[in-house]
Amino acid sequence: MISAQNWSDAHTLWAFQQVGHEPRPCSVGIGLGSHDLGVADATVDLYRRGMFPLVVFTGATSRTTEGRMPKGEAEHYRERALELGVPASVILVEPNARNTGENIRFSRSLLDDQGVHVSSILLVSKPYEERRAYATARKLWPDVEVVSASTGMRLEEYVDSIGDPRLVLDMLVGAQQRLLLYPELGFTIAQDVPDDVVAAYERLRGAGFISRLLAE
Template sequence: MITPEIISLARKLWDYHRMGQPLSKADCILALGTQDTRVAERAAELFHQGYAPLIVFSGGLGKITASIWTQSEAERFAEIAISKGVPADAILIENKSTNTGENILFTQKLLLEKQIEANSFIVVQKPYMERRSFATFKKHWPEKVLYVTSPDLTFEQYIVPELPMELLINSMVGDLQRIKLYPEKGFQIHQDIPEDVWAAFEELAAMGFDRFLIK
């Protein structure tokens, strides 16, 4: 049962994961693969608002999507963007990556192969993966100008049948642990975690929201 106390703790993690950065025009929109197709819709929205002339959709099949889709995340996202009016020739697809680090590294390779010089990026991800995406991108591509955004939804609005509250909280707990541990592994840059946010993490993990924790 999801109690008001659990929701209060989870919202602390949500507010930390979301960076709320203001956006500026960039050379490329980079939409990172996920089961949440609203990320593709957000990328299409930014394209139509004139934020960048190119969208790269990056993602093969991850832990969740491999069990629900046969089509890669990038290909599914590209179809959504085209259905929203984004021209196919404004889209590139990277469909091999299976994690955020590979999203960045394989996109680097793709742009190099296409001889496209992009110096600034708007990365689009799920709201609760903004900070982790920022930290990973800055580790692997520190010289680029970066903005991170996500579908503009509140914590309550984000809950949908395919992403129930329990799965969302487990995911946020797992991502926060990775923000703390991954800099030592060379996967991300360091991010300060406020004491109250880490305390909320520990409480939620102790309550059993440990599905995605690194043991």
Template sequence: MESHGPVDARARELARILWDHLVLADPLSKADVILALGCHDTRVAVHAARLWHEGRAPLLVVSGGRGKITSGWTETEARVFARVAREHGVPERALVLEETAANTGENITATRRLLDARGVEVRSGILVAKPYMTRRSLATARCQWAGVEWTVAAPEIGFDAYGDDERRFIELMVGDLQRMVVYADRGFQVPMPVPAAAWAAYEELVRLGYDRHVIR
């Protein structure tokens, strides 16, 4: 991964506060579909395959075209995720590829259109995302595909072990924390209040220059 410079102890401390708010781990039960949200982290696809093998849902949708981190990939996120899922034993009959989404909202809406067109009824679903994307993914799905009982899951990776490009990882979390507020205001997500401590950590990280993915 590309490096964007060193991260000091204060930035790491603030980032952990963001992580602690953004990461959700729902108790899971059986669902109609598992929806793996495409991204640069293929561990999401590995975890989605694991959930399929556990019998959590009969269908695994991998959704993603190219996003802000994967714009230079030669394949869509969905194709990469599908290949990983196949390598981990998910059969072709259980896989659905959605290859157009460029953001989390489109992961939800494009998958909804695709499954509607195929006549697949979805009453419950499991979102699989990067750990720090779980809360925002759930807020997005509850808004963009209301009426479905959504739960959310992620690879079981802690803050200290998450990324080898620590600065980019923090910058992405800063952007996601801001979107918890901005996108709820714009009607893209259901509101999920951000604790004062998490917002203060976000603001300090922005002042420290971790603002690459902040909406201007």
């Protein structure tokens, strides 16, 4: 049973984990691999709006995607984009990354190898990964402007799209844990985390939404 307090806390994390950037034209769009094909859809939408001339899809497989995306997350994203009418000539695929840091580093290396000059990147991720994607890119690629975006869904819409409310809350808690831990590990830039966000995270963690937590 998910209580009213649980949902209130989930909304607090959801709001914090989205950066609130207004999408603007960038050198390249980078769709970060995951279980969610909505990331590919959002990347296509931004491409159609003229936000970037070139797309990189990045991602191998993980325990949550190997069954649904056996060709690799980036390749399934590419296929989705082609189905939606994006020209193959503007899509690059990075098939090896297995975490957000590798998404950024391997995409940067791929673009360097292709001779693409990059002054700004528009990162497209799941809604609850916007802030970590931004913080990771700022740490690993500090000389470019970073804009973070997602599908723009409300929490309720995202829960409906996934079909598993408890899993979504577990993922929110796991994402927040990483936002708290990763600066100390050198994976992301440090960010101010409001007290109410920390309190919401701790209540959800105490309520048992822990399947996506890292061992500490």
